[in-house]
Amino acid sequence: MFLNAKKILLFLAGLLLLLSSCSIKQMALNSVANTLAPFPAPKADASGGIDAAAALTGEDDVPLIAAVFPTVLKTYEILHLSNPQHRGLAIMTGSFYVMYANVFVQTPADYIPDTQFQRKNIEYLRAKKFYLRGASYVMQSLDRAYPGFAAAINRYSEEGEGAKFLARCKPADTESLYWASCGVLGAFSLDPLDTDTLAVIPGALAMLERAAELDPAYNEGALWELLAAFYAAAPEALGGSPEKALEAYQKALDLSGGQRPSVYILYAQSFCIPAQDSAGFNEALSKALEIDPAEQPGNKLTITLSQEKARWLQASKEDYFLGD
Template structure:
């Protein structure tokens, strides 16, 4: 082998090894991503995926989870930003932001007295920011699968945007759910934000499509979100008392009466506006009777919901005349 040919051979072998190393690194990275954030979310008989959130959702010490949650969230966000086309990482990062906004920013802000309006409002705006950041990450996942999806939902029209939703499959239900929750969560905290308001029809359409594809997702979680929206929104925006009642009945049926958040929702959404004091008491009693030990993977949400139920009991006089 002459010197020039040998040099060429060595160069090509070096280039091959370099590219192979990059390819192996990418494969390894995707393997980690598929394990930590499988897409679609695994069922009980899934192929090797893990429930990466179980260590959080199965914990009943709210303070412990609140302290570690930002670290877990930022770890997933870092992985997502390093691999933005991985749908599982996008959904996991987005859903964690939405969970954090709800459980550890908005809910504590709910407990701040109205006399501390500025402090309360600043926390609500912070929660809104996280809701939208989470929704944006999840929408990236949907946009990866259906190019133009995010823009279509942001400016929803029946003739153009609905076609995107018909393409969605059962594997997209988790993405549709979290994206819709993030947008509606932000809207509930700041309904005067015109950009968020414009996204509401698309958010509702995503949730309704998810409910059609998989009605029993997460024991009725989609219907629970729709109940809250239908009850609060005017008919012109897709709400209405009859739709709220129907959605609530679906939620109650699919949850098997084993999610305290459903009873808390009923107390706040139906009993307070109707000034149904007895119904309010009964709903909160049912919420507090649920034993989290029977649902080891849902201890966190049960604990948080029951804390809310106790707070509502304490604050009942602020909501009912004569109490």
């Protein structure tokens, strides 16, 4: 009887040690996650938090960031897979995939001549894949907060469950809603004939509009910039509207203080080209190039990349305007 009791005590002690070990491991994972990807945003406001994205966007050497970005992205993905319950890691991993798709896959593909259609299309499909992967990771964060969120948004209707889920979202969810929308809309822009992506556009737009309600000034007008691009390009049946596009553009311009080149590039592409406004196109791109990256240390990368695109648009102007 004494031996049995001793065996039970030893078993319980071993189990306690095992549980303690798991608990310590999880605490360590959470500690790392809270430091590298605190939730909610903004990262810089979190105690002890590190804004990893800012560490990248503060660099103006594009080849350096292009070389290191995949390593950073995969590191976050490993951390997320090791700790899938952590909302901050899901958002950061997803947003990095969306950034990678846009900056390092789609944008270089934009510069490939149309005569190299096959090469260009292969890169666009790669970008689409990364956009959707990023959106999926961010949606995991929203699903963690609101179980069933992703499925409801994927079959969104104003009378359905998706609208009810969005009504429950809080200002802390703005970042998640923004990046999930970015991923879906980015993928759709590259392959608008994909019926699977087309089916989730209403939900993506609803997330973006809800984010704009929750935190209108988020990231100095980034929400309105994306909304303006969508409203200007989408048909009315999908929610497009020239009036909404112009209103959203003006909000983006105001909130950015006129200090983000991408807003002027948006105007040149989404408004001037369709209207064949050659003078407006020139003026918008000139304003984009007048912005000094040195005056915004935390945005050097994004400004440098945007200005590269502005110069490319200037050099390619004759492709967009008749008679130029």
